[in-house]
Amino acid sequence: xxxxxxxxxxxxxxxxxxxxxxxxxxxxxxxxxxxxxxxxxxxxxxxxxxxxxxxxxxxxxxxxxxxxxxxxxxxxxxxxxx
Numbered sequence: 646x647x648x649x650x651x652x653x654x655x656x657x658x659x660x661x662x663x664x665x666x667x668x669x670x671x672x673x674x675x676x677x678x679x680x681x682x683x684x685x686x687x688x689x690x691x692x693x694x695x696x697x698x699x700x701x702x703x704x705x706x707x708x709x710x711x712x713x714x715x716x717x718x719x720x721x722x723x724x725x726x727x
Contacts, residue, residue: 663710705720
């Protein structure tokens, strides 16, 4: 069994729900027990800024919506840099 090193542990677990009205982002740190939820207008720049503010290694899920593919493509290059 492979031992998990500190570099492989995610610091933030994030879920995004995107709609025409707004987007909601729920996140939790590896050391916490409560989620933090924020809501903003549906602007990809705002979402990218929110994600950049979270330090450390992240894992992100996107709720299944009609815009999930578009959102994935827009975030893919940015997330690879993290």
